[in-house]
Amino acid sequence: MRYRLRQVQIVHRHGDRTPLWNVFAGHKMEEQREAKRWLTKLPSDAVLSDLCGKYVLASQTPQSVPNRLPSSEFGRLTSIGMEQMIERGVQLRQNLDPQDVEGTFFSQLDPENVMVFANSHERTQLSVKALLLGLLHAEKKLFPLQINLLPIDQDFLNRYSFYSQLVAMKARMETTDSELRFREAEMKPIKEQLCGVLPIFSQMKHKFVWMIAADYYTCRISHKMSRLSGIEDCHRETMEHLSFRFQRFYSDPKILYLVAGGIMEQIYAYVLQTINHSIDSSARLIAYSGHDVTLLAILHFLGAAMVGDKSWWPDYGTAITFQLLEREDGKWFVRVEMDGILLQLKNGSLAFVPAETFCNMINDRMASIKLRAEIKDQLYSK
Numbered sequence: 001m002r003y004r005l006r007q008v009q010i011v012h013r014h015g016d017r018t019p020l021w022n023v024f025a026g027h028k029m030e031e032q033r034e035a036k037r038w039l040t041k042l043p044s045d046a047v048l049s050d051l052c053g054k055y056v057l058a059s060q061t062p063q064s065v066p067n068r069l070p071s072s073e074f075g076r077l078t079s080i081g082m083e084q085m086i087e088r089g090v091q092l093r094q095n096l097d098p099q100d101v102e103g104t105f106f107s108q109l110d111p112e113n114v115m116v117f118a119n120s121h122e123r124t125q126l127s128v129k130a131l132l133l134g135l136l137h138a139e140k141k142l143f144p145l146q147i148n149l150l151p152i153d154q155d156f157l158n159r160y161s162f163y164s165q166l167v168a169m170k171a172r173m174e175t176t177d178s179e180l181r182f183r184e185a186e187m188k189p190i191k192e193q194l195c196g197v198l199p200i201f202s203q204m205k206h207k208f209v210w211m212i213a214a215d216y217y218t219c220r221i222s223h224k225m226s227r228l229s230g231i232e233d234c235h236r237e238t239m240e241h242l243s244f245r246f247q248r249f250y251s252d253p254k255i256l257y258l259v260a261g262g263i264m265e266q267i268y269a270y271v272l273q274t275i276n277h278s279i280d281s282s283a284r285l286i287a288y289s290g291h292d293v294t295l296l297a298i299l300h301f302l303g304a305a306m307v308g309d310k311s312w313w314p315d316y317g318t319a320i321t322f323q324l325l326e327r328e329d330g331k332w333f334v335r336v337e338m339d340g341i342l343l344q345l346k347n348g349s350l351a352f353v354p355a356e357t358f359c360n361m362i363n364d365r366m367a368s369i370k371l372r373a374e375i376k377d378q379l380y381s382k
Helices: 028-039 045-052 079-096 122-135 165-176 178-186 188-197 210-222 235-249 253-275 292-302 355-373
Strands: 003-013 055-059 114-118 145-149 285-290 319-327 332-338 352-354
Touching: 003 079, 003 122, 003 253, 003 292, 045 079, 045 122, 079 122, 079 319, 114 122, 122 145, 122 285, 165 178, 165 235, 165 253, 178 188, 178 235, 188 235, 210 235, 235 292, 253 285, 253 292, 253 319, 253 355, 285 292, 292 319, 292 355, 332 355, 352 355
Parallel strands: 003 285, 055 145, 114 145, 114 285
Antiparallel strands: 003 319, 319 332, 332 352
């Protein structure tokens, strides 16, 4: 039997960016050189103006001025990142075309059928703009598209910026979780090496954070930059440890719910609206522009197989698609892919199931997590 593509929800990580921190903080001359290095990696004002001109921003936060370029060179989408996201959009279109057997899903979209969510980070806004440019390159009638900017208290794409207790909960796990405590002790020599070489730590400009160290390596490797002497070979151990830490963090039901609960409720609600032909079911293409920790939390929530790999971390531009299909006999199915590959779950099954099974799985998983975390209310659903 044939299937008809009825709805696509895309959750993606932003594209390649400059580092979030200047690791040479504390060495004034090197700090300035580092800033200049990354300034050359940014897209030109003309390129950004052309991209932003294809979108309208809707925000409930007056202080958010996303089209104004921030003065800092750090935490910004690079030219490479913009190209990555356009290419990701093109690839997604190619991956979705086989599911769209009638070839009408995209051509019949109207602007009101497209919902786009991003947060206050400029890199997430620019990333989704570039991705949609690649995905909808043939549907020029849809532009300019509206992007919904989430206020910080409703930002289900990055709960870390609102729920300050998440940092404290993670820190507490470093002493209460035996596996994490043992691993941290094993990694002490690597930590000492990094603290001794990276000025941001050695000059005590920032307390040691594994994410900063991983960020240093990821950005430099992405742009083929040299690494400081003495820590050239610490990359693999650092990234594996970061991945392991988040495996442990997301094993805590409250942390997992605080990070993944909101977006999973959104995805679940949009699926149900379309199946039930709700008056709110006009959304057929929904895009969520998030972060690595967003995708990690979703994959942990779904029980994806790759999160058990101690070295796995979502690349820039990684995209998870939730495809809602209607079979010609009227039955509904959900197909979940990551970068065009059908998602495999820890139990060995593939994420292509009847919509009822998918919804029951989300409901059961949500109920189990909330029960273990002693959470009674939904955080985000209306």
